[in-house]
Amino acid sequence: MIHFMEIKAVIFDRDHTLLYFDQAQLAALEENIAVIAPELPPHAAVRAWSSWPGPWPQHRDDEPAFWAEFWAGLGHAHGLQPAQILSLTNDVGAIYHTTFGAYPDAAPTVRALRSGGIRLAILTNYELPSVDLTLAHAGIDPSLFDIALTSAMLGVYKPDSRAYLAAAAALDLPPSACLFVDDLAENVAAARSVGMPAYQIDRSLPVDNLDAARISTLDTLIGLLLPPSTRD
Template structure:
């Protein structure tokens, strides 16, 4: 899946939610706050708590992180408001499932990822999730990969790991998994790659 508008974090409604509480914030201030949030994310050993992440940006904005504002920033909205799947995703997952391929998700994400997938209509394809905010570590920590394969009852050698970050695919290969980097817009020479999810069908 991909974020509508191109930005994963913060969610696409972050600016408007904050402006509803303090309409004086400027676009330049938001840019600096989001950069501070990115730094906080990058230096965390695991996916941080949602509220902690928002507090970093709100402090940069000089906005009081009140309980009401934090609640508004994490309120549930339909996934289709800010997320969409790539055109090849659902039909490929459907066909893989039809062929008996068992699937799990390994993601640096918050605990609500299964709900987001369900809202997008793809949650039914996955038997297990290895989520950084739940496990307390990020990829390429081996625990992330091993949690997913163990949940499926498979050895690393029985699994194919797919990610859009070639370095994470290389880490999986070093752990004994087969791997493919999903590079929709560019070719990668360091690790085996595919340009479309549909190419996975050739392996099964």
Template sequence: MPICAVIFDRDGVLSSFDLESAAHFFTPRVPLSLWQIFDRWEAWGSHVGFPRSDAEEMRFFRGFWDALCDDLGLGSAVRADLQGLDYTRYVVAFPDTRGALLAARRAGLAVGVLSNFSLASLEASLAAMGVGDLVDAACAATVIGAAKPAPRAYQIAAARLGVEPQECLFLDDEEACVAGARAVGMTAYRVDRTLQAHALDQGIVADLGVLPELLARLGR
């Protein structure tokens, strides 16, 4: 079947997390490392459940920051800063991200994002990255009720784009997620941004600049 859509993972494929800027915000306010905060965030999610909507996400963060401040004895000013934090400011698109999405759109393909992101605000993060206008369907695992590499996750993403899995090109930075895509019939490549060159015959790309070549190989 011809390729009619391209589906991307977000983290490690379309974006990175600006740890330096995040540390600049948290270090003067919270006596924990970023990783310790993240561990507490994961534990909080396991305890109360990760949000499935924007409204649930607001309550999720409010409860998390209140619990953290209460536990660490942090003052009202820090509490207000944390409650006002928009994490999407730290989600940064790679330099080749917008160009790759534009290439897909110019080829007449639908564009999707399928992420195992555990928050509901995937669309907001894509908008903050400056690419929300180029994405037709954004599917976060917590919202769609399925996570990669489960077949259902890929099937939902394809359905949201109005195509069959066999009509999708899929790119992810995790081998298990790439294998899951192939298992449902998608053409899939692993993105490894640590590499200096592509290894297309092995199903690996070093960046998204190769997308036009991949599409040409696939007849698009």
């Protein structure tokens, strides 16, 4: 049973919880790549990303060097010219964050919770530290979040228990005072295993199933965590 009066913070997953991958923007990104480097096979960049051995950047300032190394490796593997590699680095790497959109319930829920005195955090398995850029582009104010932790920054991925404990420690709160929300059942179960209350967000549900700790929309959290007098 979740004791809602004890919850001081909500820790959100990002992908498929707050944000989704905008397929139209992803297609536009692929088209941009094809214009710059028609020699690249379709989806070559996606495959290279999925198989990237690391290391991933741990700080925003490290990202330009990462993109330079990423596109240089891909470009050399496919015989691209230096000018093409430079263009991919500068033109494509700089707009990756634009491939994300926000679910309609995300920004209003985040604003309401923060206005109601609930602290906010993000714990994501996303590799790049520029989480703030993806949020801002999608229309969610990144300044509303106390912390945003990525797998690369932590050195572990959810559902590793250390990820949840690190997020709670960064908020200077016990796990029991943090509510975790994720779209994957295994990540939710792992949060509960360290004493952190958790809900799975499943937008395919017609209604919430609170007994099973599954919610169909993020704005359910407003009703659960905020007294009526503090709701927008």
